[in-house]
Amino acid sequence: MNNNDYDNSFIAEALPAFISEANENIETFEHLLLQLEGEPDNRELLDALFRCAHTIKGAAGIFGLEQVVAFTHHVETLLDQLREGKRVLSTEISTLLLQCIDQMRLLVSAAQGTQAEGEEVVQAREALVQRLHEVCCSGCPVLSSCNSPGSPRPGRTCHWQVSVHFGQDIFRNGMDPLAILNYVRGLGAISNLVCHVCAVPALDAIDPESCYLGFEFSLDTSATREQIESAFSFVRDECTLYLVEPGAHTPDLVSLIEAIPEKPKLGELLVSVGAASATQIQQSLQVQAEVAASAGKAPPLGEILHAKTGLDQQIVAAALRKQNTQRDSDDARFVRVKADRLDAVINLLGELVIASAGASLLARQSRQDTLIEANQQIGRLVEEIRNGTLQLRMVPIGEVFARFRRVVRDTAAELGKNVELEIAGGETELDKTLVERIADPLMHLVRNALDHGLETADERAAAGKPTQGRLTLSACHESGSILIRIEDDGRGINRDKVLARAWERGLLEHGITPPDAQILKLIFEPGFSTAEKVTNLSGRGVGMDVVRRNIEVLRGTVALHSEPGRGTCIEIRLPLTLAIIDGFLVGVGTSKFIFPLDTVVEVIENQPGTAMLDARGCRVVELRGHVLPVVSLRALYALDSPEPERGSVVVIQSGAASFGVLVDQLLGQHQTVIKPLGRMFQSLRGMSGSSILGNGEVALIFDVQSLCQLAEQPTSVLRANSFSQNPVSHQ
Amino acid sequence: MDQILTLPAELTIYTVAELRLQWLQLNAEIPEASGAATARDSWLIDAAAVEEIDAAGVQFLLALWQVLAQKKQVFRLANLNRPLSNALEALGVAALLAGEGNNGAAT
Numbered sequence: 001m002n003n004n005d006y007d008n009s010f011i012a013e014a015l016p017a018f019i020s021e022a023n024e025n026i027e028t029f030e031h032l033l034l035q036l037e038g039e040p041d042n043r044e045l046l047d048a049l050f051r052c053a054h055t056i057k058g059a060a061g062i063f064g065l066e067q068v069v070a071f072t073h074h075v076e077t078l079l080d081q082l083r084e085g086k087r088v089l090s091t092e093i094s095t096l097l098l099q100c101i102d103q104m105r106l107l108v109s110a111a112q113g114t115q116a117e118g119e120e121v122v123q124a125r126e127a128l129v130q131r132l133h134e135v136c137c138s139g140c141p142v143l144s145s146c147n148s149p150g151s152p153r154p155g156r157t158c159h160w161q162v163s164v165h166f167g168q169d170i171f172r173n174g175m176d177p178l179a180i181l182n183y184v185r186g187l188g189a190i191s192n193l194v195c196h197v198c199a200v201p202a203l204d205a206i207d208p209e210s211c212y213l214g215f216e217f218s219l220d221t222s223a224t225r226e227q228i229e230s231a232f233s234f235v236r237d238e239c240t241l242y243l244v245e246p247g248a249h250t251p252d253l254v255s256l257i258e259a260i261p262e263k264p265k266l267g268e269l270l271v272s273v274g275a276a277s278a279t280q281i282q283q284s285l286q287v288q289a290e291v292a293a294s295a296g297k298a299p300p301l302g303e304i305l306h307a308k309t310g311l312d313q314q315i316v317a318a319a320l321r322k323q324n325t326q327r328d329s330d331d332a333r334f335v336r337v338k339a340d341r342l343d344a345v346i347n348l349l350g351e352l353v354i355a356s357a358g359a360s361l362l363a364r365q366s367r368q369d370t371l372i373e374a375n376q377q378i379g380r381l382v383e384e385i386r387n388g389t390l391q392l393r394m395v396p397i398g399e400v401f402a403r404f405r406r407v408v409r410d411t412a413a414e415l416g417k418n419v420e421l422e423i424a425g426g427e428t429e430l431d432k433t434l435v436e437r438i439a440d441p442l443m444h445l446v447r448n449a450l451d452h453g454l455e456t457a458d459e460r461a462a463a464g465k466p467t468q469g470r471l472t473l474s475a476c477h478e479s480g481s482i483l484i485r486i487e488d489d490g491r492g493i494n495r496d497k498v499l500a501r502a503w504e505r506g507l508l509e510h511g512i513t514p515p516d517a518q519i520l521k522l523i524f525e526p527g528f529s530t531a532e533k534v535t536n537l538s539g540r541g542v543g544m545d546v547v548r549r550n551i552e553v554l555r556g557t558v559a560l561h562s563e564p565g566r567g568t569c570i571e572i573r574l575p576l577t578l579a580i581i582d583g584f585l586v587g588v589g590t591s592k593f594i595f596p597l598d599t600v601v602e603v604i605e606n607q608p609g610t611a612m613l614d615a616r617g618c619r620v621v622e623l624r625g626h627v628l629p630v631v632s633l634r635a636l637y638a639l640d641s642p643e644p645e646r647g648s649v650v651v652i653q654s655g656a657a658s659f660g661v662l663v664d665q666l667l668g669q670h671q672t673v674i675k676p677l678g679r680m681f682q683s684l685r686g687m688s689g690s691s692i693l694g695n696g697e698v699a700l701i702f703d704v705q706s707l708c709q710l711a712e713q714p715t716s717v718l719r720a721n722s723f724s725q726n727p728v729s730h731q
Numbered sequence: 732m733d734q735i736l737t738l739p740a741e742l743t744i745y746t747v748a749e750l751r752l753q754w755l756q757l758n759a760e761i762p763e764a765s766g767a768a769t770a771r772d773s774w775l776i777d778a779a780a781v782e783e784i785d786a787a788g789v790q791f792l793l794a795l796w797q798v799l800a801q802k803k804q805v806f807r808l809a810n811l812n813r814p815l816s817n818a819l820e821a822l823g824v825a826a827l828l829a830g831e832g833n834n835g836a837a838t
Contacts, residue, residue, distance in 0.1 A: 171744045171786070171787045176744075176785045176786050176787075177786040177822070178784075178785050178786040178789065178818055178821055178822060179785070179786075181821055181822065182821055185821070193822075193823035194823055195793075195822055195823045195824050195827075197793055197796070197797070197824065197827065200790055200793045200794050200797055201794060201797065202794060202797040202798035202801055203751060203754060203755075203791070203794040203795045203797065203798040204755065204758075204798050205798075206751070206790075206794045208747035208748050208750075208751045208787065208790070208791055208794065209744060209747065209748055209787065211786070211787070211790065212790065213786060213790055213822070215822070215823065217823070
C-alpha cells in the first residue's frame with residue numbers, strides 16, 4: 001500500500017471515532033455556553049469554551065475537513081475576543097454562537113456523507129460567517145472588568161505572579177520555551193523562578209521530544225496584562241497560563257495554588273505563588289526544626305508561617321490541600337466502550353444464566369449435596385455478575401435533560417414566553433437504549449408544555465401568577481421502575497374543550513361524560529388535538545398517540561394529571577432494564593409463564609367456586625374487602641388441560657391498579673433472560689417476551705400492562721372454557 | 732570511576748532523541764559490579780562541546796537528573812560554557828543541575 005492508500009484507509013477507519021468525539025465536543029461546547037450565559041464573568045468557562053472549539057478545529061484538520069476547520073476558525077476568533085475581554089457575552093452573541101453550533105453539527109455530519117450540500121445550507125453558513133465578522137469588528141471593544149480589576153496603568157512597574165505550563169506538543173510545533181522566557185525577560189525583571197522539575201519524567205521513560213516544562217515566577221514590569229500575555233501568543237492555545245496581578249487577593253492565590261498540576265513541597269508551593277519568600281520559608285523551617293528537636297513534635301509549617309509572617313491561613317490550607325489531594329483526571333475514571341461489545345457481553349451473560357439454571361436442575365436431580373451446593377454458588381456469582389454487567393449500560397438521565405435547556409430557551413424565545421427550566425434527579429440512571437428512545441417523546445411533551453400549557457407573561461400576570469413560567473423535569477427510581485415527570489404551572493388541560501373535541505370527532509358518544517381520568521386519556525387518541533392554531537411545534541394531533549406508543553414499546557406507561565389554571569403533570573414510568581429480570585415462574589397445565597417479580601404483590605389460594613363474576617361479567621375475587629379483577633390464563637389462552645383442584649391467584653400490581661391471575665402451579669423465583677418474541681408473535685396479547693428455562697422449555701413473559709387491560713374485560717369477550725358460571729349479563 | 736556522557740555541540744530538539752538512546756545504551760552496557768556499586772553510581776556529563784541549546788535540551792538534562800536521582804546515582808555536569816549556563820539560568824534550573832551537591836537527592 002502506498003502512502004496515499006495508507007492515509008485513506010486510516011482516515012476511513014478513524015473517521016467514525018472522530019465524528020463521535022466531535023459531536024461530543026459540540027455538545028460540551030453548547031453546554032458550556034449555556035452555563036456561561038448564567039455566569040458571563042467566569043473565566044474558566046470561557047477558557048474551556050475556547051479549548052473545546054479549538055479541539056474540534058484541530059481534529060477536523062487532521063482529517064482534512066477544510067470546511068469544518070474554516071468555519072470553526074471564525075467562531076474561535078469571536079471566542080478569543082471574549083476571552084481577552086474585548087467583548088462581553090451578550091444575549092445576541094450567545095444566540096449567534098448557538099446558531100454556529102447548529103452549523104457545526106451540520107458540517108460534522110456532512111463530513112460523513114458524500115452528498116453535496118443544499119444551496120440554502122451553504123448560504124445560511126455564509127450568512128453566519130458574515131455575522132461573525134460583523135460582531136468581531138464592531139464597535140468599541142468593551143474592556144472586561146471581571147478578570148483584571150484595577151488593571152495597572154501602563155508606565156507603573158507592578159509585581160505580577162506568572163504560572164505557565166507548556167503543552168506537550170510545543171517542541172514539535174517549533175516553539176522553544178527558552179526563547180519565550182527570554183522574551184518575557186525583555187519585559188521586565190524575573191525573580192523567584194521555579195521550574196516544575198517533578199513534572200519531567202525520568203530519562204528512561206520520557207519522550208524527549210514532548211514538552212513537560214512548567215514554570216512559576218514573579219515579574220516586575222510596567223507592561224499591561226495583554227502585553228505580557230502576548231509574549232505567549234504563539235503557544236497560547238497549547239499552554240496553561242495564569243497571570244495574577246499585583247495586589248492579588250487570597251482567593252486568587254488560592255486558585256493559583258490549586259492550578260499547579262503536581263505536588264511539590266509546601267514551602268516551594270508557597271514561594272512559587274509568591275505567597276511567601278524563600279527566606280521566610282527557610283526561617284520557618286528552622287524554627288520548625290528547633291521546636292521539633294526540643295518538643296519532640298514538629299509543629300505544622302503553616303502555623304509557624306502564619307505566626308511569623310501573618311500569612312493567611314487560607315492560603316496555607318489551600319497549599320496543604322494541594323499536597324494531600326490526588327488529582328485524578330476524568331480520563332482515568334472512564335473507559336470508552338463500543339456499545340455493541342457491551343451488548344455482546346450481556347448476551348453471553350444471558351446464555352450463562354440459562355446454562356447455569358440447566359446445570360442447577362441436573363444437580364438437583366442427581367441429589368448430590370456437594371454438587372447442588374456448588375451449583376448454588378455458581379448461581380449466586382452469576383447473579384452478581386448479572387447485576388454488575390447490567391449496571392454497565394446505565395447512564396444518568398441528566399444527559400438527556402441537559403439537552404432540553406437549549407430547546408426550552410429557543411422555544412420560549414420564539415413564543416415570546418418567559419420560562420424557567422428546572423431539572424431534578426438528573427443523576428437517576430437508566431439503561432442506555434432507554435435513554436435514547438425516551439428522548440423524542442420527552443421532547444414532544446416539553447414542546448407541548450411550552451406551546452399549549454404555559455401562558456404568556458401577560459396572561460400569567462392577569463391570572464395572578466408570577467410572570468415567569470416554570471417547567472420541571474424530574475426523574476427518580478420507584479419500585480423497580482424509573483419515574484419521569486414533566487410538570488408545568490401553566491393553564492392546565494381544559495376538560496370541556498377536550499370533551500367537546502371528543503364528541504366532535506366521534507371518539508365519544510355525544511352527551512356522555514366519562515370520569516375525569518378518562519377525559520384526560522382521550523388526549524392520547526390518534527388525531528386528537530384541541531389546539532385552535534396548528535403551530536410549527538404542535539397542534540397537528542399526530543403527537544400524543546405516537547408519544548404513548550413509543551413509551552409503551554419500551555414497556556412503559558404514561559399518565560396525565562391536570563388542574564385547570566394550575567398546571568399539568570405528565571408521569572412516565574419505565575422499567576429499569578430490558579435484558580435480564582427477576583421473574584416469578586408459574587405453570588398452567590403444561591405451559592409455563594413468567595411474571596416480572598417486581599410486579600408480584602402476593603399470592604392467594606383459589607378454590608373453585610369462589611371465583612365470581614361482577615355485573616359486567618368480569619371474573620373477580622374478593623381480597624380483604626376489595627374486589628380484584630382476575631384473569632384466567634386457561635381461559636385467555638384456551639389451554640386444554642384439566643383444571644386442578646386447587647389453583648392460585650397471583651396478585652399483580654401494574655402502576656396504580658391491581659389484578660389477579662389464575663394459575664395452576666407456583667414454581668418460584670427465576671432469573672429470567674428476556675428473549676424477544678419473533679415478529680410473528682408481536683400481536684400476542686399480554687406477552688412481552690419469552691425465556692428459556694433450565695430444562696430447555698420455553699416460558700412466556702407477561703406484559704402486565706396489557707394483561708391488566710385484559711383482566712378488566714368481561715369473560716364473554718375472552719375465549720371461555722367449560723367453566724361453570726352464572727349466566728353472563730352484557731353491558 | 733565516573734561513567735561519561737559527552738554532550739554534542741547541539742543539545743536541542745533535533746538531537747535529544749538520539750542522545751537519549753545513547754544514554755540508554757551506555758547504561759545497559761555497564762557490567763554489574765559485584766559487591767561495591769560505586770563504579771557505576773556516578774555520571775559525568777561533559778558539556779564542553781555544547782554550543783547550541785534550547786528548552787528541549789535543558790529538559791533532557793532534567794530528565795537525566797530525574798532518572799539518576801531515582802537510582803540514587805550521582806549527576807555531575809562539568810565543563811559548562813556560556814550558552815549552557817545561560818540557558819540553565821534562564822529556565823531556573825542552574826542551581827539544581829550545576830550547583831553543588833547535585834547527587835540527585837530527590838525532592
